[in-house]
Amino acid sequence: MKALAILFLCGVAALARAETSTNELGLTISPGIRYVTVSGDERKFREDWQIKDNWAGGVEDAAFQHSLGNGWQLNMDGRAIFDEEDYRIQLEIVKPEVGFVRGGFTEFRTYDDDTGGFYRGFTPSSFGLDRDLKLSHGDFFVELGLTLPDAPKIIVGYERQFRNGQKALLEWGSVTQGLTTRKVYPSYKDIDETVDIIRLQIEHTIKNVHLGDQFRYERYDTDTTRFDATPAKTVAIRENYRHDAFYNTFVMDSHCTEKMYWSLGYLFATVDGNGGLALATVPFNAPFDKNWFTRAVSSEVDSHVVNLNLSYGPFSNFFIYAGVQAEKTKSDGFTDAILTELAGGGVTNSPAALIHTRNDKDSLEETFGVRYTGLPYTTLYAEGRWAEQWIDLTERETEDAVLNLQRETDTQVFRQDYRAGFNCSPFKRITWSGRYRHAIYDNDYDHEADNTAGYPAFIDTQRFITDEFMTKLTYRACREFTVSLQYQLASTDTDTGTEAISGLGIPAGKIRSANYDSNIYSISATLTPISRMYITALVSYQDTRTKAFDNSADSVVTYKGNVVSVLGTVGYALDKKSDATVEYSYTHACNAQANAASGLPLGVDNQRHAILAGLSRKLTDNMIARLRYGFYYLDDNSDGGVNNYKAHLFSATCTLKF
Amino acid sequence: MNPQPIKTRRATIAGLVVLVAAAVVIISCATIDRVVVAPPMIPGATYVGMDQCAVCHEKEVKDFKLTEHARIQIPGEGERVQGQGCESCHGPGSLHVEAGGGKGKFIISGKDSESCFQCHLDKKAEFNLEHHHPVKEGKISCTSCHDPHGKDINQAKGMWMARVNETCAQCHREQTRAHVFEHEALREGCTSCHNVHGSINRKLLTERDNNLCLKCHGQIGAGAPGQTFIGSFDHTAFLQQGTCFSAGCHTAVHGSDINSHLRY
Numbered sequence: 006m007k008a009l010a011i012l013f014l015c016g017v018a019a020l021a022r023a024e025t026s027t028n029e030l031g032l033t034i035s036p037g038i039r040y041v042t043v044s045g046d047e048r049k050f051r052e053d054w055q056i057k058d059n060w061a062g063g064v065e066d067a068a069f070q071h072s073l074g075n076g077w078q079l080n081m082d083g084r085a086i087f088d089e090e091d092y093r094i095q096l097e098i099v100k101p102e103v104g105f106v107r108g109g110f111t112e113f114r115t116y117d118d119d120t121g122g123f124y125r126g127f128t129p130s131s132f133g134l135d136r137d138l139k140l141s142h143g144d145f146f147v148e149l150g151l152t153l154p155d156a157p158k159i160i161v162g163y164e165r166q167f168r169n170g171q172k173a174l175l176e177w178g179s180v181t182q183g184l185t186t187r188k189v190y191p192s193y194k195d196i197d198e199t200v201d202i203i204r205l206q207i208e209h210t211i212k213n214v215h216l217g218d219q220f221r222y223e224r225y226d227t228d229t230t231r232f233d234a235t236p237a238k239t240v241a242i243r244e245n246y247r248h249d250a251f252y253n254t255f256v257m258d259s260h261c262t263e264k265m266y267w268s269l270g271y272l273f274a275t276v277d278g279n280g281g282l283a284l285a286t287v288p289f290n291a292p293f294d295k296n297w298f299t300r301a302v303s304s305e306v307d308s309h310v311v312n313l314n315l316s317y318g319p320f321s322n323f324f325i326y327a328g329v330q331a332e333k334t335k336s337d338g339f340t341d342a343i344l345t346e347l348a349g350g351g352v353t354n355s356p357a358a359l360i361h362t363r364n365d366k367d368s369l370e371e372t373f374g375v376r377y378t379g380l381p382y383t384t385l386y387a388e389g390r391w392a393e394q395w396i397d398l399t400e401r402e403t404e405d406a407v408l409n410l411q412r413e414t415d416t417q418v419f420r421q422d423y424r425a426g427f428n429c430s431p432f433k434r435i436t437w438s439g440r441y442r443h444a445i446y447d448n449d450y451d452h453e454a455d456n457t458a459g460y461p462a463f464i465d466t467q468r469f470i471t472d473e474f475m476t477k478l479t480y481r482a483c484r485e486f487t488v489s490l491q492y493q494l495a496s497t498d499t500d501t502g503t504e505a506i507s508g509l510g511i512p513a514g515k516i517r518s519a520n521y522d523s524n525i526y527s528i529s530a531t532l533t534p535i536s537r538m539y540i541t542a543l544v545s546y547q548d549t550r551t552k553a554f555d556n557s558a559d560s561v562v563t564y565k566g567n568v569v570s571v572l573g574t575v576g577y578a579l580d581k582k583s584d585a586t587v588e589y590s591y592t593h594a595c596n597a598q599a600n601a602a603s604g605l606p607l608g609v610d611n612q613r614h615a616i617l618a619g620l621s622r623k624l625t626d627n628m629i630a631r632l633r634y635g636f637y638y639l640d641d642n643s644d645g646g647v648n649n650y651k652a653h654l655f656s657a658t659c660t661l662k663f
Numbered sequence: 664m665n666p667q668p669i670k671t672r673r674a675t676i677a678g679l680v681v682l683v684a685a686a687v688v689i690i691s692c693a694t695i696d697r698v699v700v701a702p703p704m705i706p707g708a709t710y711v712g713m714d715q716c717a718v719c720h721e722k723e724v725k726d727f728k729l730t731e732h733a734r735i736q737i738p739g740e741g742e743r744v745q746g747q748g749c750e751s752c753h754g755p756g757s758l759h760v761e762a763g764g765g766k767g768k769f770i771i772s773g774k775d776s777e778s779c780f781q782c783h784l785d786k787k788a789e790f791n792l793e794h795h796h797p798v799k800e801g802k803i804s805c806t807s808c809h810d811p812h813g814k815d816i817n818q819a820k821g822m823w824m825a826r827v828n829e830t831c832a833q834c835h836r837e838q839t840r841a842h843v844f845e846h847e848a849l850r851e852g853c854t855s856c857h858n859v860h861g862s863i864n865r866k867l868l869t870e871r872d873n874n875l876c877l878k879c880h881g882q883i884g885a886g887a888p889g890q891t892f893i894g895s896f897d898h899t900a901f902l903q904q905g906t907c908f909s910a911g912c913h914t915a916v917h918g919s920d921i922n923s924h925l926r927y
Contacts, residue, residue, distance in 0.1 A: 113802050175909035177911060225836050246837075302921075316729050338841065340843050383738070426734065428734060436737065459894045491784050503882055509885060519874070543784060551875075552874070556891050561873045561874065561891070561902060564871070576699050608872075
């Protein structure tokens with residue numbers, strides 16, 4: 006990748022030199038270097054800010070435009086930060102109303118901390134993997150397009166996406182000290198994933214009707230291994246999966262009159278997947294240790310989706326729209342596996358499992374909305390969305406030809422989603438908006454057949470009722486000062502109906518299984534006190550509470566707390582050629598839990614600060630130099646300070662224009 | 664907390680000295696008449712109205728009334744409602760028009776998330792939380808997931824029509840692919856469990872603890888108070904050790920090819 010980036014930059018430079026004589030050059034290039042030093046947990050710093058410590062450098066940004074003659078234009082832009090593996094290269098050769106060739110490569114890394122959970126009663130209280138967990142994400146694409154006027158627009162493209170590396174998981178393993186067991190031991194996952202995509206898009210307009218067809222073939226290939234560990238044992242779960250997917254979408258739409266628009270679409274999708282799973286326990290020496298592997302895993306999905314939509318504005322200030330969408334999806338799953346498990350007394354069982362599942366889903370969705378702008382400086386709108394689904398699920402599993410699982414579940418879903426709102430300007434310098442949403446989602450499960458005695462399928466009905474309200478007021482006091490105030494309320498009640506479980510004397514019934522409330526208060530301001538200075542600020546406060554039904558278990562406590570976020574920027578023109586900026590961000594998360602005696606506290610109680618100060622100076626008409634200093638700080642009480650850090654960033658960049 | 668090593672302290676002092684020295688040199692010039700504006704505004708540009716935009720961007724302007732963002736357009740004329748429509752996101756267009764248009768010329772790109780954050784204040788704050796999609800790092804933008812020109816109706820565009828989880832599936836195939844045993848929660852959407860913009864919790868979880876699962880899997884009072892059944896199975900001892908998904912039990916939360924309890 007480095008070679009490709011260097012080649013690109015050399016190419017840009019060579020083109021730049023060649024062009025200098027014509028005085029038509031449009032090259033901008035910003036080489037830079039950066040150094041980050043961290044005291045404390047470097048891995049947590051990387052996860053928080055997604056930049057690595059120590060040296061990194063390269064070209065932060067490069068852009069080049071060049072006329073190739075005869076109307077053709079070459080556009081290139083890129084970025085290459087070495088040792089960070091942060092690359093972006095894009096190239097385009099285009100001539101309007103003729104066509105284009107585009108290509109590009111992008112790669113960047115994400116970082117994860119390697120620490121697991123924290124339990125104050127243990128020594129040590131937390132464990133780390135001593136691994137630098139980093140995952141590279143990227144894609145490469147090339148695209149050719151024909152855009153001749155009065156002819157079909159055709160685009161053909163190929164793309165490869167990839168992910169490669171490791172990331173942290175929340176599948177924490179057991180640690181036992183004395184009589185206490187808590188799951189805090191960290192785990193991670195190896196990922197090697199590619200997606201190859203071939204696509205074809207054709208569009209044309211015939212007599213005011215736009216016709217379009219998009220075809221896409223996708224081969225997805227992934228190979229992952231999860232390492233779930235305890236200090237004494239590791240369970241490695243390797244999964245590979247590959248699918249071939251074909252999608253085709255046909256679209257027709259038209260502004261048939263000034264007042265009316267309609268669209269029609271049809272999607273066909275088919276996915277044919279197969280894979281494998283191997284689960285290995287090391288050492289394999291205790292009851293319930295497993296060594297599983299599959300001889301075959303397959304899944305097939307076929308979908309048909311059709312929709313029809315209409316928008317109509319019968320009057321200049323009244324607009325309605327409506328749509329309907331129907332979907333039919335069938336999926337089949339099959340697994341053939343050997344489930345080797347150590348039983349007590351040194352006995353090993355290895356049943357052969359055959360699993361079949363089938364899922365048939367039919368759904369219908371409807372939308373209807375209106376918008377009215379007849380009142381002075383006011384827009385009113387309302388919308389309703391409804392969805393009905395019928396899902397038939399069949400699950401069957403045998404182990405050595407003995408029926409282990411036989412379940413048939415018919416699910417009916419009914420969703421209602423209503424929204425209404427307004428945007429207005431009641432006074433000259435004020436805009437005010439508000440909206441309200443009320444949603445009711447109903448799921449009704451009918452277990453026509455179930456031999457699993459109420460676990461895991463014990464839910465009969467479920468109803469989610471959500472209410473959301475938001476209002477925002479913006480006051481533009483003068484050109485130099487604007488302030489916005491925003492308030493949001495969200496609330497969801499979940500009611501669950503459960504089956505009777507006769508063996509345990511559990512009756513059928515309904516409970517309020519969860520209640521969620523959240524309030525968010527935000528204030529944002531932009532101030533330009535003098536022409537050479539601006540200040541922006543955002544302060545946000547959110548309190549959240551989720552209480553799920555737990556039958557008064559001490560181990561489960563209400564999830565509640567608050568988060569304060571502060572973001573600010575100051576920009577100041579020091580003189581005709583120099584600017585200074587200071588950016589500050591702060592978050593304080595406070596939802597610590599005090600259930601260590603009977604459970605595992607998982608709340609967060611930490612403070613993060615970041616300051617980024619920069620100076621830039623225009624040294625010549627074609628050269629700007631920038632210096633930046635950053636300070637980053639984390640103080641985390643919820644993990645006993647094991648992840649705390651302080652970090653300093655120094656960077657220098659020079660932007661050159663030719 | 665770890666003590667600050669001498670190397671770090673020296674680096675801090677050196678950095679501050681360099682900055683102060685640079686500032687002193689730069690501030691040597693006295694009065695200036697430069698005007699700076701807060702990003703993402705365009706210095707020197709004024710609002711021109713959507714009719715001007717329509718001269719070149721006829722289709723986009725025609726389609727605007729079909730978009731969800733048309734709801735925020737306040738009708739009327741004059742200074743009171745300037746900066747509506749296209750210019751509410753793309754910034755004042757006078758310099759862009761004077762330059763004869765052109766991609767990125769004196770216009771705020773749709774990929775500049777700062778433009779979205781002018782209205783979506785809560786989302787800006789969420790992206791500043793400890794765990795977030797890499798928008799502020801510039802790896803993706805709001806338009807990677809949202810179509811700001813998207814229509815109110817189920818527009819039949821793209822490879823997936825408006826179906827649940829389709830947006831997330833474009834990157835997170837592993838989690839959204841077909842499994843032999845599905846987790847019905849995915850029918851409700853990824854947002855049932857994830858705060859997709861940002862969260863104080865790892866993996867962008869809405870709740871980090873057992874409340875996340877018990878929201879749906881709560882069981883009517885079974886056993887004595889304090890005894891937690893999930894269906895017919897007593898989970899009391901397991902809940903004490905950690906969370907359903909993170910305690911090494913129901914680890915295949917997005918679906919499993921081998922276990923109906925989503926254990927592997």
